[in-house]
Amino acid sequence: MSKPIVETKGLQVHFPLPTHFLSREKPVLHALNSVDVSIQPGESFCVVGESGCGKTTLGRAIIGLQTPTSGEVYFQDQRIDQMDEATRKPIRRDMQMVFQNPYASLNPRRNVFETLAEPIRHLMPEKSEAEVKAQVDAVLSATGCDLSWQRRLPHEFSGGQRQRIAIARALVTNPAFIVADEPISALDVSIQAQILNLLTDLQAERGLTYLFITHDLSVVEHFGTRVAVMYLGSVMELATAEDLFANPKHPYTRLLLEAIPKLEGGSFDKPRTPGELPDPVNPPPGCPFAPRCPMADAQCRSERPALRQLPQSVTQVACHHAE
Numbered sequence: 001m002s003k004p005i006v007e008t009k010g011l012q013v014h015f016p017l018p019t020h021f022l023s024r025e026k027p028v029l030h031a032l033n034s035v036d037v038s039i040q041p042g043e044s045f046c047v048v049g050e051s052g053c054g055k056t057t058l059g060r061a062i063i064g065l066q067t068p069t070s071g072e073v074y075f076q077d078q079r080i081d082q083m084d085e086a087t088r089k090p091i092r093r094d095m096q097m098v099f100q101n102p103y104a105s106l107n108p109r110r111n112v113f114e115t116l117a118e119p120i121r122h123l124m125p126e127k128s129e130a131e132v133k134a135q136v137d138a139v140l141s142a143t144g145c146d147l148s149w150q151r152r153l154p155h156e157f158s159g160g161q162r163q164r165i166a167i168a169r170a171l172v173t174n175p176a177f178i179v180a181d182e183p184i185s186a187l188d189v190s191i192q193a194q195i196l197n198l199l200t201d202l203q204a205e206r207g208l209t210y211l212f213i214t215h216d217l218s219v220v221e222h223f224g225t226r227v228a229v230m231y232l233g234s235v236m237e238l239a240t241a242e243d244l245f246a247n248p249k250h251p252y253t254r255l256l257l258e259a260i261p262k263l264e265g266g267s268f269d270k271p272r273t274p275g276e277l278p279d280p281v282n283p284p285p286g287c288p289f290a291p292r293c294p295m296a297d298a299q300c301r302s303e304r305p306a307l308r309q310l311p312q313s314v315t316q317v318a319c320h321h322a323e
Contacts, residue, residue, distance in 0.1 A: 003077065004038035005177055005209050006062060011035040011071035013057050013233075017281065027281050031057040033233040034071070036307065041176075044203065044210045046224035046241070048217060048256065052277055054233040055213045056100075059179040062211065063097050064088060075177070093123045096170035100182040102162035106154040112165055113150035116140070116172050123173050135172060142205070143168040144198060160191035167198065171206070179211045184219070196223055217260055221245055229253050232278055232288035235307055239315040249310065249317045252289045287320070295321050 013032040019025060032054045039045040047055045060066035062073055064080065073081040080091060096119075099105035106115060116136045120127055127135070140147055143164050154162055163183060170178055180199070184192040196219065202208060214220060220227055224241040229252065237250040248254050278284055278291055287305050290296040299320050307318045 002040060004074075005041045005076060006037075006039040006211070007074040008035055008037050008058075008062065009072040009074075011058070011061060011073065012069045013054075013061055013066060014069045029280050030233050030283055031280065032061065032068075033283075035233070035235055037228055037235065037238070039177075039209060039211060040225075041209055042203070042207055043225035044212055044223055046212045046214060046220045046227045047230060048214060048220055048227060049230035049236075050277055051215070052232075052280065053230040055215075055230055056181055057233075058230070059097070059181050059211055059213050063095055063179050064092070065097070089123065093173040094176045095179075096173065096175040096177075097179040097181065098163075098166055098170045098183045101186055102159065102166040103154060105166055106162060106169075108154055111151050111153055112140075112145075115154075115165065116169055119169065119173050139168045139172045142202065143171065158191075159187050160194060163187060163191075163195055164198070167195075167202075171202065174206075176207070177209045177211070179213070181213045182215070183212075185214070185216070192219075199223075217256060229256065232280060232283060234288055234318065235316075236289065236319070237315065237317045238307065239317075243313075243315055249315055249322045250289075250319050251293045251295055255292075287318070297321075 011032055012034055015029040015031055017027040017029055019027060035058060037045070047058060049055055057066060061068050068081050071081070072079055075091060075095060078091070080088060113136055116139065117132050120132050120135055136150070137147060140149070145161070145164050145168060149157070149165070157165065167183070184195050187195065199210065200223070203210065212223065220241060227239060227241050227244045228235050229237040229250065231252050237244070237248070237253045239249070244253065245257065248257055278288060284291055284301070286301045286303050287293070287296065290300040293300065303320070305318045305320050307316050309316045310322060
C-alpha cells in the first residue's frame with residue numbers, strides 16, 4: 001500500500017459550551033474522539049453516519065477550517081495542524097472543499113468569474129491576469145459550465161448549476177485532495193446523478209482524492225472506495241465499500257443498512273432499534289453505541305472498544321463482540 005495522502009492520528013475536537021457565570025462546571029461538547037484515518041491517493045474515502053456524529057467536523061479539521069483540540073493531521077507526510085497561516089498557504093492549493101449548500105457558500109455579490117479568480121489570485125500570485133482568465137475558462141469547461149456564465153451572479157442559477165460552480169471553485173487551483181461535504185444532499189435526484197458522474201469523471205481525469213461526507217448509503221455503495229462509519233465522534237467501522245455492504249461487522253453499521261428504504265422486502269415494516277444518539281456533552285462511559293445496541297453487555301457499558309483490525313480481514317471495527 002502506498003503512503004497516505006491524508007492521515008489523522010488521535011484527532012480530537014471539543015467545543016466548550018457557554019455557562020452561567022456562577023456555575024463551576026464547564027461543559028464540553030465532544031465532537032471528535034481520537035479519530036485515526038488514512039486516505040490513500042486516488043480513492044474516494046466516504047464518511048457516513050447520523051446527523052451529529054462528527055462527519056463535517058472531521059472534514060473541517062482536516063482541511064484546516066477547524067482547529068483540533070488535540071491529535072495530528074498529516075498531508076503528504078507533512079504535519080499541518082500546527083502550521084501558521086503563512087506556512088500553510090501553499091498547501092491550501094492542494095486541499096480544497098465543496099460545501100453542502102452551494103448558495104450559502106457562494107458570495108451573492110460576486111459574479112462567477114470573480115468567485116473563481118479569487119483563489120487563483122490569492123494562492124497563485126505569480127499568475128498574470130491572462131493566465132487567471134485562461135485557468136477560469138478551463139475549469140468551467142471541465143465542470144460542464146457555460147463560459148457565458150462568468151458575468152452572472154449566484155442567484156441567477158439553479159441548484160445544480162450552483163453546485164457545478166462550487167466544484168469549479170474547488171478545482172481552480174488544481175488540488176490533489178478535495179473534501180466534499182454532502183455535495184448532493186440539497187439537489188434533486190436527477191441532478192444528484194449528474195454531480196456524482198461529474199465527480200467521478202474529474203477524479204479519473206485529474207487523479208483526485210476525495211473525502212466524501214454523506215448520510216446516503218446508496219451513494220456510498222456506488223461511489224466509495226472505503227467507508228468510515230461514525231457514531232458520536234468515533235469511527236465504529238472502517239472497511240471497503242464492497243465488504244461493508246456484503247458483510248457489515250458493527251451493529252451500528254447493520255442498523256444503518258437496515259434503514260435504507262427498499263421497494264421490496266418491507267424495510268419499513270421491520271422493528272426499529274430504540275433510542276437516540278447520546279448526549280455528546282455527557283457521552284456514555286463505555287462503547288458510545290451501547291445504550292442502543294442489542295448485543296451490549298457489562299463490558300460494553302464500562303470499557304470503550306478500540307478500533308481494531310479483524311483476523312483475516314482488512315475491516316477495522318470498534319466492537320468487543322465483532323467476531
